[in-house]
Amino acid sequence: MAKHHYKVGQTVSGITKGYTSEGLGILYTEDNSRFFVKGLIDGEEAEAKITYVGQRSSYAKLTKLITKSDKRIQPKCPVSTACGGCQFQHIAYDEQLKIKRGIVENAFRTIAKSDHPVDECVASPMPYYYRNKMQIPLGLDKKGNIISGFYRARTHIIIPTPECVIENERSNGIIATIRALMKSMRIPPYDEDKRSGVIRHILIRTSYYTPGLMVVLITNADNFYSRNNFVKALTKAxxxxxxxxxxxxxxxxxxxxxxxxxxxxxxxxxxxxxxxIRFKISPQSFFQINPLQTENLYKIAIEKAEINNSHTVLDAYCGIGTISLIAARHAKKVIGVEINSRAIRDARSNANRNNIDNVEFYTADASDFMENEAKLGSKYDVVIMDPPRKGSDEKFLNAVLTLEPKKVVYVSCNPGTLARDITLLNKKYEIKSITPVDMFSQTYHVETVVLIERK
Incomplete structure (x- = not known):
C-alpha cells in the first residue's frame, strides 16, 4: 500500500517486483510504498503518475521506462495497450508462463495457506490466433463511420481493431465485410445511450477440425431492413x-x-x-476457446483422475458434455450435471452422435444435485468439477465431503476462487498436484487443474 503522503497526479519512481493477480506490475518506491501499474515487467525501473490512492491498494499509470527488461518485446497488435483484451503482448511468451505460474502460487499461498509446489505452466501450441470465439461490439466514431473492435478496459469505449491477433484469422475479414455491408445497406449500429440502431454485436465461432464457421448477428430489433439481402451478400463474399x-x-x-x-x-x-469426439456447438454453448490447448487441458484432467472401467464419475457443471464424454471412454458410468437446459440438450445430442451410451445428463443446479445425491447416499469414485469463474459454493463442497469420492479433479479459470474452494475441502482431502495451463495466451488469465485425494 502507498504511504499517506502520496496524492493523485503525483509522479513516483521505483523498481518493479512481481505482479498482481491481474498481471499488473507492482512498483515499489524507495520508502517501500507500492503501486499497481499496467505494462510493467518484473525488474524494470520506471516512473508512473498516481491515478488512485487507497488504504489497501494504489494505482499509477506508466509514464517513463528508466530500464527495460530483456523480456520486453514489441506487441503484434498496434492497439494492445489501449484495448482491454490483452495485457501481456509486450512480454516474451516464456515470461508470460512464469507470471501465470506465480499467480497460481500466490493464490494458494495467500488464500489456501498452502505451500504445495505448483507445476510449470503448460505452454500453448498456439500463442496467437487461437480463439475460436469472438464477440465484437459495433458503433460509430466521431465522424459517423461504423467501427468495430474491443472495449477499452473497464469502459464501453470501442477501440477500433482492424485485426485481432488472438482471434481466429478467418474472423477478421468477415468483420470488415459486415461493416461495409452495413454502410452500403444503411443498417446502423446500436447506440447504447440512445438505445437506437440495429446491430449491437457480432459473434463469430469457428471450428478447428471441421470447416464450420458461425456468424451471429445480435440485433436490437426482430427484423431489419434488407436482412435477407444482407445475409446473401455476406455468405457470397x-x-x-x-x-x-x-x-x-x-x-x-x-x-x-x-x-x-x-x-x-x-x-x-x-x-x-x-x-x-465430435460436438455440436450452438451460439450460446460453452466450449473452450483454445482448441489445441483444450485437448491438452482435458488430457491432464483425465490422466489425473486415473479413471478405469469400474469407476462411476460425476461431471459437475458439465456444459455440452465435453469432459463427460471424454471420461466416458474410460469409465463404467458418467453422470453429467448442468443448470442450462439448452446445454443439456446439446450434451445428449453429442452423446448420441458419438454412440456413447454409458453417460447420463441431468438439468439441475449442481449444488442442489450434489446435496440430493449426498442425502441419497450415492457413490462416486471421481468427481470432476469445472465451475464458472465465481467458483463453487459451500452447499456443493459440503456435499463432496459427505459423498467422499476418492478423487476430485477441479478445473478452474480463476485461481482465487479455486484456492478458496480447495480450502473448504481440506477437512478430508489433500492436494496432490496443481497444474496451470495457458489457455489464454497474451492475457493474465490462466486455467488450472488441481487433483485432490481423500486422506
Whole structure:
C-alpha cells in the first residue's frame, strides 16, 4: 500500500517486483510504498503518475521506462495497450508462463495457506490466433463511420481493431465485410445511450477440425431492413460461412446475448472435435476457446483422475458434455450435471452422435444435485468439477465431503476462487498436484487443474 503522503497526479519512481493477480506490475518506491501499474515487467525501473490512492491498494499509470527488461518485446497488435483484451503482448511468451505460474502460487499461498509446489505452466501450441470465439461490439466514431473492435478496459469505449491477433484469422475479414455491408445497406449500429440502431454485436465461432464457421448477428430489433439481402451478400463474399443466426436483444444491458434465436442460413450450429469426439456447438454453448490447448487441458484432467472401467464419475457443471464424454471412454458410468437446459440438450445430442451410451445428463443446479445425491447416499469414485469463474459454493463442497469420492479433479479459470474452494475441502482431502495451463495466451488469465485425494 502507498504511504499517506502520496496524492493523485503525483509522479513516483521505483523498481518493479512481481505482479498482481491481474498481471499488473507492482512498483515499489524507495520508502517501500507500492503501486499497481499496467505494462510493467518484473525488474524494470520506471516512473508512473498516481491515478488512485487507497488504504489497501494504489494505482499509477506508466509514464517513463528508466530500464527495460530483456523480456520486453514489441506487441503484434498496434492497439494492445489501449484495448482491454490483452495485457501481456509486450512480454516474451516464456515470461508470460512464469507470471501465470506465480499467480497460481500466490493464490494458494495467500488464500489456501498452502505451500504445495505448483507445476510449470503448460505452454500453448498456439500463442496467437487461437480463439475460436469472438464477440465484437459495433458503433460509430466521431465522424459517423461504423467501427468495430474491443472495449477499452473497464469502459464501453470501442477501440477500433482492424485485426485481432488472438482471434481466429478467418474472423477478421468477415468483420470488415459486415461493416461495409452495413454502410452500403444503411443498417446502423446500436447506440447504447440512445438505445437506437440495429446491430449491437457480432459473434463469430469457428471450428478447428471441421470447416464450420458461425456468424451471429445480435440485433436490437426482430427484423431489419434488407436482412435477407444482407445475409446473401455476406455468405457470397465469404462462402466459408456455414451458418448465420440472428439473436434478438432489446434489453438495456451489458449482457451480449438475448433469449431469442432465429437461424437465417445453414443449420444454426457448427461442429468441432476434441480428442476424437465430435460436438455440436450452438451460439450460446460453452466450449473452450483454445482448441489445441483444450485437448491438452482435458488430457491432464483425465490422466489425473486415473479413471478405469469400474469407476462411476460425476461431471459437475458439465456444459455440452465435453469432459463427460471424454471420461466416458474410460469409465463404467458418467453422470453429467448442468443448470442450462439448452446445454443439456446439446450434451445428449453429442452423446448420441458419438454412440456413447454409458453417460447420463441431468438439468439441475449442481449444488442442489450434489446435496440430493449426498442425502441419497450415492457413490462416486471421481468427481470432476469445472465451475464458472465465481467458483463453487459451500452447499456443493459440503456435499463432496459427505459423498467422499476418492478423487476430485477441479478445473478452474480463476485461481482465487479455486484456492478458496480447495480450502473448504481440506477437512478430508489433500492436494496432490496443481497444474496451470495457458489457455489464454497474451492475457493474465490462466486455467488450472488441481487433483485432490481423500486422506
Amino acid at each position: 465469404h462462402p466459408e460461412i456455414t451458418t448465420v443466426v440472428q439473436n434478438v436483444n432489446k434489453r438495456k444491458t451489458s449482457v451480449i446475448l438475448g433469449k431469442r434465436f432465429r437461424t437465417l442460413y445453414g443449420p444454426g450450429f457448427i461442429e468441432d472435435d476434441i480428442l476424437g
